[in-house]
Amino acid sequence: MKYVKLPKENLDAFVENLKTHGKVYGPVKIGEYYSFQEINNSKEMSLEYSRTMIPPKKFFLKLKERLFTFNEEKGEYKETLEEEKIVVFGIHPCDINALKLMDKIYIDETPDKYYKMRRENAVIVGYGCHPDEYCFCHSLGTNYAADGFDLFLHELKDGFFVRVGSDKGNAIVSEISELIKDVEGSDIEEFRAAERKREKEYTLELNIRGITDMLALAYESEVWKEYADKCFGCGSCNLVCPTCRCYDVVDNVNLNLKSGERLRRLDSCMLRKHGLVAGGLNFRPTRIERLRNRFNCKGSLREDTLNCVGCGRCTVYCPSQIDYVEVLKKVRGEL
Amino acid sequence: MILNLEDELLDLLSNLDVKSFIMASSAHEETDLDVAFVEGSVSTEEGLERLKDIRKRSKILIAIGDCAVWGCVQAMRNQEMSMKERMRKVYDKEENFYDVLEPKGLSAYVDVDLEIPGCPIDKIEFLNAVLSLLHGDLPEVKDYPVCVECKLNEYQCLLVEKGMPCLGPIIVAGCNALCPGLGVDCIGCRGPIRDETNAAEELNVLKEKGYDEKYIKNRLKFFGANFGEIAKLSKMLEKKQPGKGGK
Numbered sequence A: 001m002k003y004v005k006l007p008k009e010n011l012d013a014f015v016e017n018l019k020t021h022g023k024v025y026g027p028v029k030i031g032e033y034y035s036f037q038e039i040n041n042s043k044e045m046s047l048e049y050s051r052t053m054i055p056p057k058k059f060f061l062k063l064k065e066r067l068f069t070f071n072e073e074k075g076e077y078k079e080t081l082e083e084e085k086i087v088v089f090g091i092h093p094c095d096i097n098a099l100k101l102m103d104k105i106y107i108d109e110t111p112d113k114y115y116k117m118r119r120e121n122a123v124i125v126g127y128g129c130h131p132d133e134y135c136f137c138h139s140l141g142t143n144y145a146a147d148g149f150d151l152f153l154h155e156l157k158d159g160f161f162v163r164v165g166s167d168k169g170n171a172i173v174s175e176i177s178e179l180i181k182d183v184e185g186s187d188i189e190e191f192r193a194a195e196r197k198r199e200k201e202y203t204l205e206l207n208i209r210g211i212t213d214m215l216a217l218a219y220e221s222e223v224w225k226e227y228a229d230k231c232f233g234c235g236s237c238n239l240v241c242p243t244c245r246c247y248d249v250v251d252n253v254n255l256n257l258k259s260g261e262r263l264r265r266l267d268s269c270m271l272r273k274h275g276l277v278a279g280g281l282n283f284r285p286t287r288i289e290r291l292r293n294r295f296n297c298k299g300s301l302r303e304d305t306l307n308c309v310g311c312g313r314c315t316v317y318c319p320s321q322i323d324y325v326e327v328l329k330k331v332r333g334e335l
Numbered sequence B: 001m002i003l004n005l006e007d008e009l010l011d012l013l014s015n016l017d018v019k020s021f022i023m024a025s026s027a028h029e030e031t032d033l034d035v036a037f038v039e040g041s042v043s044t045e046e047g048l049e050r051l052k053d054i055r056k057r058s059k060i061l062i063a064i065g066d067c068a069v070w071g072c073v074q075a076m077r078n079q080e081m082s083m084k085e086r087m088r089k090v091y092d093k094e095e096n097f098y099d100v101l102e103p104k105g106l107s108a109y110v111d112v113d114l115e116i117p118g119c120p121i122d123k124i125e126f127l128n129a130v131l132s133l134l135h136g137d138l139p140e141v142k143d144y145p146v147c148v149e150c151k152l153n154e155y156q157c158l159l160v161e162k163g164m165p166c167l168g169p170i171i172v173a174g175c176n177a178l179c180p181g182l183g184v185d186c187i188g189c190r191g192p193i194r195d196e197t198n199a200a201e202e203l204n205v206l207k208e209k210g211y212d213e214k215y216i217k218n219r220l221k222f223f224g225a226n227f228g229e230i231a232k233l234s235k236m237l238e239k240k241q242p243g244k245g246g247k
């Protein structure tokens, strides 16, 4: 990996350069929450943000979109998606690691061409963060992004320690050679000290060792009923999760009854219809089953990691304050 | 709302053979129907007879609007006082002059094939349902809470972030989270989700946020008084604070 330094005063010039690579999006404060929005300069961003409600996954697997229009009479369909180059600035390590999980699914295993195209058209600029009381990414090993980005900025006193993570990132760095410097020994020391300090800032722990077994053994546990009684089945936990990948499609026909459009939106296994199949059978009719399914999906192993990156969103945005970590501690019998 | 489909109405009607649409035309024929769209709650014996007759004549019966689905605001005082008491309060007499029934939605009395909720209904939801039927598909039934639409629109959560008494978690989606999108908490005009809504938890959550029980009860009952669990909660709270149900 290549390392360079971006002095603070050059941040805006850097953002200007990024604009030549696509529309630039960054974390913006709106009311009491954060959202990735298009930005013109660095001052519009809140780089000290905790987490956005909707993760940057939204740029690749859209919250809702039209996939194509169709015409039954002519027997044809027309895809309506547009290619667009974008730069997503300021993504935290957990969300970068979540995108890597999504890539495994929608690029490697069951390719989704819309997802893939958008990923290829995006520049990912990571940004170092500090945990709050809901973050438990360090328990999952996702608090550091070793790869999965083009550039990654770590804040220093007078600039940013920049890790260059891809050819794309390298190309950008070579375009802005007059804005950057070589890293010096003192920068490296400052970066290392900051990382050491950050490791100690975590207050929330989740023991994930053997969690898949623990979940299997808790299949009949009372814990599911306890939380299902509190749960609204509102889907917020899934819709804000950076690793949830389920979607649903619906067709709308036009007034001529011949043409129409196919829409897709993110789905959630906490919603009743997620388990509904043709013929009217629902294999998860109750909230108990749905809640258990959600935790089992999150807690199942994908290669070396779980389907959860410890971002804390599902706990923060649950209207019923169902605490993800607390549920899993009960599953294990720790609480 | 249906008549407000100005741009689509003529094309839509050209696909249909309308036998009766009293709000739009005086032509009216009492005959067998493929589809009957029924609005309004059942609140008199006469209305109930009429509903049963329509049910008999129709292959598909669709309830449109909150009145027809849940009974709407006129059901708000259900479970709190008897019909007699209500007559006494309003007319100062106990006799039931108009054969009034406790207001309820259609499904309390007859089989309903599809419900299009809302006070008022969303005209595009109605249009899509009709077009699906004409096309030979099952209309899309939204049976998930408004919160889903908040998330899909990336609207700030008013309940979580601002502590506002939002009913979104227990109210059926389909409005595209209109109110939360404008910064206004959901008052539940589309009604609860049949066999799904967790009203008891809404009561807990709002109590925890500092709202008092009577306020929450009225809020829940405004559009959802006939929903089983809300009715149960209402009875329970009524026992705790008798007589405080009225204005």
Ligand code: SF4
Residues within 6 Å of the ligand: A237, A240, A241, A242, A243, A244, A298, A307, A308, A309, A310, A311, A312, A313, A314, A315, A324
């Ligand atoms: S399950 Fe919860 S904590 Fe884990 S990645 Fe999803 S939203 Fe974040």
Ligand code: SF4
Residues within 6 Å of the ligand: A238, A243, A244, A245, A246, A267, A268, A269, A270, A293, A294, A295, A297, A298
């Ligand atoms: S099944 Fe549930 S938890 Fe798993 S990805 Fe889908 S929505 Fe997320």
Ligand code: SF4
Residues within 6 Å of the ligand: A230, A231, A232, A233, A234, A235, A236, A237, A238, A270, A317, A318, A319, A320, A321, A322
């Ligand atoms: S966000 Fe909370 S209330 Fe909503 S479905 Fe998830 S666990 Fe249930």
Ligand code: SF4
Residues within 6 Å of the ligand: A319, B146, B147, B148, B150, B151, B156, B157, B158, B159, B160, B166, B167, B168, B169, B177, B180, B185, B186
């Ligand atoms: S604002 Fe209301 S409807 Fe929207 S997510 Fe929050 S609780 Fe749900």
